Amino acid sequence: MAASAPxxxxxxxxxxxxxxxxxxxxxxxxxxxxxxYGRGHDRGASAGESRIFRTIYKxxxxxxxxxxxxxxxxxxxxxxxGRELLTLCGGLTIxxxxxxxxxxxxxxxxxxxxxxxxxxxxxAGGTFPQHRMDRAEIAVFDPNAGxxxxxxxxxxxxxxxESLGAEIRSYQPVDELAxxxxxxxxxxxxxxxxxxxVLLCPGPWARTLLPRKEISVQARLITACWFAAxxxxxxxxxxxxxxxxxxxxxxFSCFPVLDGVAVKIVPHHLGWPDLDDPGDLPRGAEPAFxxxxxxxxxxxxxxxxxxxxxxxxxxxxxxxxxxxIVGPLPGSANATVxxxxxGHGFKLAPVLGEIAGDLVFHGKSGYxxxxxxxxxxx
Ligand SMILES: Cc1cc2nc3c(=O)[nH]c(=O)nc-3n(C[C@H](O)[C@H](O)[C@H](O)COP(=O)(O)OP(=O)(O)OC[C@H]3O[C@@H](n4cnc5c(N)ncnc54)[C@H](O)[C@@H]3O)c2cc1C
Numbered sequence: 001m002a003a004s005a006p007x008x009x010x011x012x013x014x015x016x017x018x019x020x021x022x023x024x025x026x027x028x029x030x031x032x033x034x035x036x037y038g039r040g041h042d043r044g045a046s047a048g049e050s051r052i053f054r055t056i057y058k059x060x061x062x063x064x065x066x067x068x069x070x071x072x073x074x075x076x077x078x079x080x081x082g083r084e085l086l087t088l089c090g091g092l093t094i095x096x097x098x099x100x101x102x103x104x105x106x107x108x109x110x111x112x113x114x115x116x117x118x119x120x121x122x123x124a125g126g127t128f129p130q131h132r133m134d135r136a137e138i139a140v141f142d143p144n145a146g147x148x149x150x151x152x153x154x155x156x157x158x159x160x161x162e163s164l165g166a167e168i169r170s171y172q173p174v175d176e177l178a179x180x181x182x183x184x185x186x187x188x189x190x191x192x193x194x195x196x197x198v199l200l201c202p203g204p205w206a207r208t209l210l211p212r213k214e215i216s217v218q219a220r221l222i223t224a225c226w227f228a229a230x231x232x233x234x235x236x237x238x239x240x241x242x243x244x245x246x247x248x249x250x251x252f253s254c255f256p257v258l259d260g261v262a263v264k265i266v267p268h269h270l271g272w273p274d275l276d277d278p279g280d281l282p283r284g285a286e287p288a289f290x291x292x293x294x295x296x297x298x299x300x301x302x303x304x305x306x307x308x309x310x311x312x313x314x315x316x317x318x319x320x321x322x323x324x325i326v327g328p329l330p331g332s333a334n335a336t337v338x339x340x341x342x343g344h345g346f347k348l349a350p351v352l353g354e355i356a357g358d359l360v361f362h363g364k365s366g367y368x369x370x371x372x373x374x375x376x377x378x
């Protein structure tokens with residue numbers, strides 16, 4: 001490898017750091033990834049069996065080019081790793097036609113001419129009886145949506161980075177960062193490490209690593225619940241698309257059976273409370289939370305046994321406008337930050353890795369990421 005290749009320290013080996021390391025190592029950077037935990041761990045934002053991939057984006061049509069490229073890169077990582085990471089089982093957005101999410105999904109599909117089908121409750125009930133819909137509700141079906149597998153995805157990206165020369169250092173928390181005349185000095189477990197560029201991918205630990213006003217990221221607790229399917233075959237990805245449900249009584253995302261037992265639900269209507277320390281996750285959910293999640297399942301997903309068989313707790317970093325912070329670190333040279341993915345960063349991770357490569361090598365990216373500019377919270 002050329003001696004002039006930049007040394008890049010990637011701080012955080014969750015999905016964003018892992019994909020960035022893969023892309024940077026592929027461009028010849030000398031990459032070292034530091035993470036406070038092990039590869040594909042379940043303490044941050046990048047674990048929990050499944051993630052939604054969608055191309056019709058309620059968060060805004062501006063993401064569509066990023067999602068298209070992310071889809072290609074997911075396939076490239078599958079080919080490189082030999083693992084199945086993305087299953088395009090389709091996706092449903094279900095709710096009343098006038099619900100803001102239904103309106104924005106339809107607008108996005110129309111404006112970007114994305115294939116989709118709009119089903120009334122009778123049509124949807126015939127094809128997707130797993131969901132009990134009210135008569136006035138509709139479902140928007142996105143054939144290019146599906147389910148991602150987070151733990152193997154993080155491991156595949158780290159493996160791919162490693163095979164391109166990156167060094168992956170697990171259980172090595174970065175304690176301090178200091179800018180030097182030529183780059184950065186970081187302190188890891190009392191040891192100093194000099195690098196040309198730091199790529200900051202701390203996920204929900206953003207405030208701990210970067211206590212600066214413009215890195216306005218609040219860690220929040222997201223709880224997922226798994227409910228056993230009465231008919232497992234009828235709830236696998238070939239029969240049950242991923243879904244985002246917007247009902248008057250409950251809102252959640254819903255994932256097909258991947259473990260041979262249960263459908264995963266991530267309730268949205270029960271709140272995602274702030275966490276003072278993302279490292280301090282509760283072991284499970286309060287009984288009131290489990291009871292409310294069960295009530296939503298009993299009402300809206302009749303094919304599931306309405307008592308959770310498994311509960312998982314995860315931390316995610318949210319910004320005030322729920323769009324991520326991606327770009328050069330304001331006021332510093334040779335530092336790039338990607339954090340605050342606000343509950344929707346996983347599907348985009350491979351293209352964010354590519355953008356990280358652009359930012360490290362050129363200071364800017366050809367993708368339209370103005371809305372993610374870190375200085376907007378200054
Ligand atoms: C339950 C849940 C469901 C979600 N559902 C979806 C979905 O369906 N679709 C979707 O697209 N997105 C979804 N998201 C969002 C998506 O998963 C996240 O945006 C994404 O995983 C963020 O990855 P990250 O790398 O920024 O954070 P993380 O995965 O948390 O990685 C940050 C890493 O930094 C390390 N770190 C932090 N500080 C230090 C330090 N000082 N030294 C060393 N290491 C450090 C941590 O150990 C961690 O490994 C969901 C998130 C959650 C929590």
